[in-house]
Amino acid sequence: MALCGLIVLSPVMVIVWILGYKETGAPVFVQERVGRLQRPFNLYKFRTMHPSTASVATHMVDANAVTPLGQFLRKTKIDELPQLVNVLKGEMSLVGPRPCLFNQQELIDEREQRGVNQVLPGITGLAQINGVDMSQPRQLAELDKEMITTFNLKAYFGYILQTAIGRGAGDRIKHHNNK
Template sequence: MKRIFDLTLALIGLPIVVPAILVCAMAIRWTSRGPAIFRQTRVGLHEQPFTCLKLRTMYADTRDAPSHETSASAVTPIGYWLRRLKLDELPQLWNIVLGEMSFVGPRPCLPAQTELIAARRERNLYGIRPGITGVAQVAGIDMSDPQRLAAADAAYLKDMSIAADLRLILATALGAGRGDRVGQ
């Protein structure tokens, strides 16, 4: 049922957000060099790697690392606003269509985040698709605290339902959470 919900919502939403993605992409390209769409390998369902899509919010030469380990100076001026308004996540609707992500679930991490991967593995969190948003994001828990993050994700697993997903999607849309923290 969750997959049908995700796919239906993504297929309805994608044509609606494509103009916003295009406008954001043009702003990114006008203000910094490099591609507008950022592609990064993340850990997904059953610990399988997939390519996560986002609007690029950092300079093209920024090292491949978790946001909390990246200097705030790596974020472009337009990227600051894209992150703050959570518009950088819009391309992930395509990841949902492809079956790689869900609207709600554990935020997908990088393969190098071994402590977080282990903490999620202990809680059987790789049996569900990673999400664009989730309990941890709404609560403001970022990936710098792997044990706390995995515990919050596990709490979602116990309460997982379409109603819970709708509450979390609505909370995210209304500005709950602060997104992935960028280092200092």
């Protein structure tokens, strides 16, 4: 499925790469993330923030860091398409817990307590379609565990479909009131 997705979506990805290159000079973002059994891997995404943005969890980043193209990519979830390469490499699954950063120790611990780190991380899952992000580590880990324990083929394709039609809000970004 990941290979088919890459082939079918390659025209979109080429356009996004060109637009991203014009906007930031670096259209693809690579970041080390926590994989299965807490092994590190490099996650690929289309860049949605300025290259100088700190490498922290998205909910800790100011909204001003998001580029104009990035706003569109995040809203449509097109920024996630390069992760199909991670799926092909066997580092991720289409469906699974979203991979976090190694500096998100509270989330790593919550997931470890529930056995969530035993499975491949995914591009989407139960928490994502319900709008729960990494700013809520306990609730996220609980939904990840629920997804794993109730996992079946119908749910797998259901999570993918719900993500494709726009359910879920993605990771929150800090918004400051300008006075």
